[in-house]
Amino acid sequence: MSSQTMKYCPTCGAQIASNSQMCPKCGAIQPTYLNEPSRAAGKLEVDPAIRDAASKKLAAGICGILLGAFGTHKFVLGMTTAGIIMAATTILTCGIGGAVMGTIGMIEGIIYLSKSDDDFYETYVVEKKSWF
Numbered sequence: 001m002s003s004q005t006m007k008y009c010p011t012c013g014a015q016i017a018s019n020s021q022m023c024p025k026c027g028a029i030q031p032t033y034l035n036e037p038s039r040a041a042g043k044l045e046v047d048p049a050i051r052d053a054a055s056k057k058l059a060a061g062i063c064g065i066l067l068g069a070f071g072t073h074k075f076v077l078g079m080t081t082a083g084i085i086m087a088a089t090t091i092l093t094c095g096i097g098g099a100v101m102g103t104i105g106m107i108e109g110i111i112y113l114s115k116s117d118d119d120f121y122e123t124y125v126v127e128k129k130s131w132f
C-alpha cells in the first residue's frame with residue numbers, strides 16, 4: 001500500500017484519502033478543503049491593514065469628539081505635527097483657541113466615524129490626509 005494517509009468522510013463514513021477535496025462516494029465537500037485558507041477563506045479574509053485602520057478609526061473618532069482640542073485623535077492616527085499644532089493652540093491661548101480646536105476635532109471625529117473602513121484606510125492611512 002502507499003503511504004498516503006486515510007480519513008473517514010464525515011457525511012457517509014467512507015474511508016477516503018486524507019487529501020481528497022470531495023468524497024468519491026457521496027460527493028460531500030471535505031472539511032480540510034473548506035479550511036484551506038488559500039482556497040475557501042481567501043476572499044472572506046479582511047486585509048489586516050484595513051482591520052487595523054478600522055480600530056484606529058473608532059479610537060480616533062471618539063478622541064476627536066471628546067478630546068479634539070488637544071489633538072488626541074491626531075496622535076492616535078500618527079499625525080504628530082497636526083496633533084501638536086492643535087494641542088499648542090489650545091494651551092498657548094489658555095483655552096481660548098481650544099473652543100475652535102475642539103470644534104475642529106469634533107467635526108473630524110464625526111468625519112472619521114462616518115467613513116467606511118476601506119475609505120478611512122485609503123484617506124488617512126494611505127494618503128495620510130492630516131486635516132478633515
Ligand SMILES: [Zn+2]
Pocket residue numbers: 009010011012013014023024025026027028
Ligand atoms: Zn462521503
